[in-house]
Every structure is written in C-alpha cells, then in structure tokens.
Amino acid sequence: AAKGKTPFKDILRTEVDQLTDISETARNEFTHIIDKQPMAYNDVTAIFRSVEKKTPGNGGLFSIFVSDLCKGCGECVQVCGDHDALRMEQETPELNAELTTAQVFSRLLPDTNQKFLGLYNDDTPEASREAALRNHLMVRRNYEALVSGDGACAGCGEKSVLRAVASTTEAYMRPIYHKKAARLREKATELEKDGVAKLEALKGRNEDEYNWYRRGVAHVVMGLGGEDNEDTTARLESHGDIS
Template identity: 30%
Template sequence: MASFTEQFIDVDLFAREVVKRYGDGSADACLAADRAMALSRVPPATGMHRDFSTIAPDLPLLHAEKCVGCMECVTVCPDTAILAKVVPASTHAQLLKQLEGREHGAYVARQFAKTTKYFDVPARKGHEGGMFYLAVDPTKCKGCGECVQACGSHEALSMTPKTEAVLDGHRAAAKLLRELPDTPRAYIQDKVLADMMLAEATHLYCGGAASCMGCGEATAIRMMLAATAFVHGEHAVGIVAATGCNTVFGSTYPYNPYRVPWTNSLFENAPAVAMGVRAMWDRAGLRDKRLWVLGGDGAMLDIGFQSLSRMLMSGMDIKVLVLDTQVYSNTGGQASTSTFTAQDSKMSAYGRAQHGKSERRKELAPIVMMHPDVYVAQTTVAHVNHFYRAVISANAYPGPAVVIVYAPCMPEHGIGDDAGFGQSKLAVDARAFPLLVYDPRAGESVKERLSLQGNPARKDDWYVTPKGETIDFVTFARSEGRFARHFDAGGNPSPELLKARDDRLKNWRLLQELAGLR
C-alpha cells in the first residue's frame, strides 16, 4: 500500500495534513516518517499555503488614479505577491454592485484602475475597454518594496504600515483576484511582453519560497517560467537545479513554490543530470517539452563549468539559466570566478594585505560563444523586453542555449531590499554587466551573430547621461556596500577600484570589437 505522503495528489489535502502541522510545530509528533518524506517529495505549489504576513511592517498600497498598467511591479516581484488581471468594463460595473454589499468592498473597489493601455486603446479600436485590477497578497509579500521602486516616476505604489484594516483589505482584494476569470486574450498585447503575466497559466512560480527580501534570483526564475509557459504552455517545462540559493529557498520542506516538475542535483553536475532527463524525454516522445537548468555563477562558472561545457558540446536541446550573483551566496558570500575585481567577499576580503579580489572577473558569455552552435544571452530583470525575448529565443533555438542574468543579492552586494531593479539597470549602464545576444542563426560571422542592442551609447566607452554625468564602474561601485572600503573619506576611489574599472572597460571594448562596433 502506498505511504501516507505518496497518496497526496491534492495540494489542499497536503496543506491540511502536512503543511498545517509544520506551521503549528506539531509535525514531529503527528506525522509518521515514511519513504516519501525521507526523500522530501513535495506536491506542486504548496508554497501558496505559506503566510509571510507577519514578516515586514509595511505593504505596498495602490494609488489607482496614477497607475498606467505597465506591469513592471508585477514582473519584478520576487514572491508572486502582486498580481493583476484585466476585466471588461461591463464585468467591472457588475462587480462594483456586488462589492457594495461585501465587507471591505469599498477597499477592493479601489484596486481597479482605468488606464489608457487597457481601456482607451481598445475602445478606440471599437472593442470594449478593460479595467486593470491590481492586488497584493499579504500572505506572500515580504515587504521588500521593490515594486514601489519599479513603479518609479508613476508613483502609483507606496509602502503603507500594516494595520488590521490594511491587512483585511488586502486579503479581500487578493481573494477577488483569485475569483476573477482569466484576463481575456484580447487585452494581452504580444508586443508588450510584460503583459504575459496577466495570464494565470504563466504563474508557474506561486511564491511561498524562503528567499531573502527582494531576491534577484527569484525574480529571474519567475520571469523565465512565465515566458516559457506563455509560449509553450504551463505543462511544457521542467527544471533541473544545481545546489545553491535557488534550491534552498525553493525546497524548504514542505513548501514548494513551483507548479512544474523539478529536481535538484549536486552543485557541479546539474547539466549532466539534464542530459539524462533530455534523453529520457526524447525517447518518450516529449521532444517539445522545454528543459531548463538553473544554477548560480559558482555552479556554472566554477566547479560545474566542465559539466556545462560537456552539455553544450552534446548539442542537446537544453536551456540554462545562470543566476549571476558574483559570489557563492549559498555558502556565505565566498568569491567566485564571477566576482568583480576589488569586490569585498569571503575568501577575498578587504584587509591590510589584500584589498578585495585581485583577479579579473571571468566572463561566461564569450566562453560559451566559442562552443559551436550555442545560443547565448546576457540580460537583467530590469530590461524586461530584453529578458523575455532572450528566454523566448532560447526556447525556440534548436539546441543548447545559455541565458546569463544579473541577480542582485541584497546581503552580499550590500544593497537595500528594494534595490534589485535599480541596481540591475545601473550594472548595464556602467558596463559592469553588458546586455548581449549571440544567435548562431543570424549569420556566419561573430559580427553578424552578436548584438549589443539595449546597452546605452553602444559605440562609446562609457554612457554619459543627458545631464553630463559619466556612468562608469566607479559610479556603480559607489552605490554598493561590497565596494565601500575602496573609497576614502573624500569619496576618492582606491587604485584597486580603478583597476576594476579598467577591467570592465576592456571587457566592453572586446564585446564592441566582436560585434563590429569598433
């Protein structure tokens, strides 16, 4: 007879019998040890039953009159805590009448925004306008405030203290979001890639993970899964993960934030495991099913590079998402070959004899480009269209593909919990992490295949703002704690930091040369 845990198919049942026991601390006394539990088998999306509402003192608050429906807040949220749908105007009118008799109905009604994007534009084309509905789930929100930063100049979001009234209102708004039908396809614009998350089927990362507030890795994973599901379907993807932060925050038993099948392997051999999965799927006739490998810069640039290289040489249809934090975040911020020159990190600490890491940063993208017939992209979550296009193209590429994404790590980079979006953008502007796409289908030469589109001032050394400020690596370093000791009392950079700036410029000039821009 199957064990108690092995019988679980219904996530709600698992939540009542297992998740609840872990929540109230009675699991050790109430749950028998069995084979399935020993293997930490977890049903999909159990993370939806996790409650983070007691973690932070503040929650995002919507100012609907300022909202333009850009979807950037929904896109960058690491915890799937802020979601949106569009409802036809006629449906909205009916909902308002229903909300009049509901508790917290007035609060919920204020989450609807009339935007040009979803109401006026369809109306001008002779279609029914839609009302944009945005809700924050307080059980998933950790209060990082990154959505507020992403909203930027629109100022449609602000942080507000958690009171019982605010929590009750947010809970009611989140409940209505789950009750509403899916966004009609007519309101999802294919050319506006951020709109993909309006479709429920793209929410393959449901939240409830144990990631840090504002985690850059979680946002990247959410976006990759959303883009894959939107094009290929919600049941057409699986994950093999290398040991790292993503496997820790993604598998804190009994909480699973994924709606897709996934497994994690040893730190250094996830690509090799993926080769076995791909071979099995192909043999079973599942050639169209997308397979993604997740791993940090340590797993892909350091100890696991040989496994990655072997996978790339196999020519197998496997996709890789490299979560580049520039440190071994999972083991306390140790230096990796991806660490920037002069960066203060464990094993390369700033001290009396050595001022941070002395080696140059290893660049994975050019190395991968030298493998035959491999699609490569380097991107960030702050460049939403670039990121989504990279994932969509990687999925469509008939062979191995590697997408390297800048993944801010708040504690190790020394930045605020809300800074992931802004620092990702600054990393590109400062040439710390240039955007690139290398597509073997684009031509025979490297010049034809490599595109640096998306970087500011592509033909120049450094980007200069309209106000005349030069944005270089020192500008970037000045904004992060990991470089703080390289500035004296007057704010002047150290010789080591100037060396790091030279390294970033050399890398940028190499990419310019390869792309035919020099």
C-alpha cells in the same frame, strides 16, 4: 464610455444604486468589496482608452494585486516610480486583511482576455512582438507559475528573478506541449479508425513484413522483448497472442 476621472467604484455605485431588484444588504456588501479593489481604467491606454476609441463598450479594467507572499523588496515600487500606483506601507493586520480580501476577490475574476494582451499572443508567444512579451504576466497561469521561493528572506529580490524565469518558461512551453498532446490525440484517433485495416493490408501485401512489424511492436512497445531473438520468441510464446 469614458467618464473622465471618476473612480470606477463611484461609476459602479451609481449603476448599482439604480437596481431595484436586489436587497440593500447585497448592494452594500457588493459596493464595500468594490471599494477595496484597486481598479483603473482611464489612464490605462492599452486596456481601456484605445480599445474604447476603436470599439466603444469593449474597454477593460486594469488592476494590480500585491501578493500576500510579497517579500517587501521594494523593486515594484521603484519601477512604478512617478506613476505612483504602488507605495511602501508599514505592514499591519488591517493592511493584511485588505490585501487578502483583494486577492480572494481577484481569484473570482476571469483570466485576462487576449484582446487586452496587445501584440502578445498567449497561444503562440514566439510569434509575439518583443516589446509586448512582458504582457505574458497578465495571464494567470504565467504569473502563478512560481510556486516556491517563499522561504526567501524579507526584502530579497531573488523571487522576482525566479518568477521571471518560471513565468517565461510556462508561457513558452505550455502551448508547445498542448500542441504536441493534440497531435498525439489526433494520431491515436486515426489509429483507432484505420489501424486494423492498414495492418490487414500490410499482411495481404507482405506477410513477412507484417510478422516483423508485429514482433517489433511486441518487443519495443509492449515490453515483451528478451535478451536475444531466441529469448524474445520464448517470451512471446509464453505470453500468447498479442492484441
């Protein structure tokens, strides 16, 4: 439930402190990791407050992790503006170590649940509400779609543009290909189940048609076609029965 402005790490610490069956070392390690995680809940209306209002106990945590491949262009800080969730900092070994800890930890977390994506539907992005399309970046496979651009100069914003293109392409195209693959698998199963009976029915109905069909499959699908009819016949004969 909502606990006002208490930082999440403090809520968690109170809860973990009440556990009696974990060692002091494990408790300390865990709370130290959590201390380094930038986690918000109360000010993230769509993820926590409105979800909690509808179904108490169902709200989520929101976290932004800066990539270790950040080019320092400052664009995200500018866009974040008065929210003040992001600030430019001088790069130091300590800062890099903290960023790496946060990033490695973020990879242990599950992907964003559809219930936090609002009117963006990750299975059918084309049916999403336009204003919610930006939420596609909350899905790991989308924001990790760009695997290049690390050679861009420091301070260059071109990577953000490339990421937008790659993540949108991933978000739109992958579900389409998954649906196509599922349809092909379904057809293959159907073929395995009914194919032989259908071929026999065709043979019984019209032997000529059956032979042309067989020859067509050998020629086009199995790559046994020749330069002309005569050549194809010779190749088929030397290949033997097709199966």
